[in-house]
Amino acid sequence: MKKKQDLRVIKTKKNLYEALLSIMKDKPFEEIKVSEICKVSLTNRSTFYDHFNDKYELLSSLIKDLEEELTSKLEENENFETEKEYYMKMVELLFDHISENVSIYSSIIKNNTNSIASDMFKDILLRYVGKHIKKSDISHGNVPVEIITIFYVSAVINVCIYYISEAKNYSKEEILNYLDKLLPNYLYC
Numbered sequence: 001m002k003k004k005q006d007l008r009v010i011k012t013k014k015n016l017y018e019a020l021l022s023i024m025k026d027k028p029f030e031e032i033k034v035s036e037i038c039k040v041s042l043t044n045r046s047t048f049y050d051h052f053n054d055k056y057e058l059l060s061s062l063i064k065d066l067e068e069e070l071t072s073k074l075e076e077n078e079n080f081e082t083e084k085e086y087y088m089k090m091v092e093l094l095f096d097h098i099s100e101n102v103s104i105y106s107s108i109i110k111n112n113t114n115s116i117a118s119d120m121f122k123d124i125l126l127r128y129v130g131k132h133i134k135k136s137d138i139s140h141g142n143v144p145v146e147i148i149t150i151f152y153v154s155a156v157i158n159v160c161i162y163y164i165s166e167a168k169n170y171s172k173e174e175i176l177n178y179l180d181k182l183l184p185n186y187l188y189c
Contacts, residue, residue, distance in 0.1 A: 009051070012043060012047060012051060013051060013061070015041040015042065015043060016037060016041050016043060016048065016051070016052070016058055017058070017061075017062045017065075018041065019036075019037045019038075019040035019041035019043075020032070020037050020055070020058055020059065020062065021062075021103070021104055021107040021108070022040055022107070023036055023037065023040060024107040024108060025106075025107045029055075029059065032055060033055075034048060034054065034055055037055065037058070062104075063120055066101065066104065066120065067120055067123075067124060069097065069101075070094070070097045070120075070121075070124055071124055071128075073093050073094075073096065073097050074090060074093055074094070074124070074128050076093060077089045077090050077093055082185070083136070084183055084184070084185050086132065087152065087183055088176070088179070088180055088183065090125075090128070090129070091156055091176065091179055092176055094121070094125070094156065094160065095160070095163070095172045095175065095176060096172075098160060098163065098164060098172075099172050102164060105164045106164055106165070109161065109164055109165055121156075121157045121160060122153060122154075122157055125153040125156065125157065126149055126150065126153050129149045129152065129153055130145060130146070130149045133145045133148060133149060152183075155182075156179070159175060159179065163175050
């Protein structure tokens with residue numbers, strides 16, 4: 001059972017997350033100082049350090065929360081008839097998550113050339129898809145599971161990153177439609 005958190009702690013973390021993301025829209029993460037985060041969030045430095053050791057731990061905590069949310073969303077993908085249906089539902093759930101958090105992801109990606117968001121997507125999807133392929137009865141056509149997994153996951157991640165950074169160009173529905181056309185009906189044969 002998950003320990004219930006104090007509402008003040010939740011509010012403080014939320015304010016710190018929002019401040020960090022707000023600053024990251026205009027400035028690379030490496031240039032941000034804890035004092036700036038505290039100023040924008042209206043939080044004392046001592047309070048910041050009560051919750052986090054440094055800005056890296058703050059960002060890590062934010063990414064961990066997003067990771068838990070995405071993992072929970074992907075676990076909804078249980079009912080499917082074909083492998084393509086499975087992947088399209090996974091991609092749809094991923095894009096729903098991104099759409100719900102697009103301001104967060106665009107803040108992380110816009111001025112920050114590091115690959116925090118894509119690494120998170122990659123790690124989650126590699127685990128999720130790899131586990132699915134290993135337990136499925138589908139023939140892999142003598143292609144190692146790791147190669148199949150990285151092939152499909154890499155394509156989806158790059159489309160996600162493009163969607164986040166160019167959100168004005170395509171709607172989520174258009175991207176899903178294009179991916180549906182690109183994914184073959186028989187994925188492993």
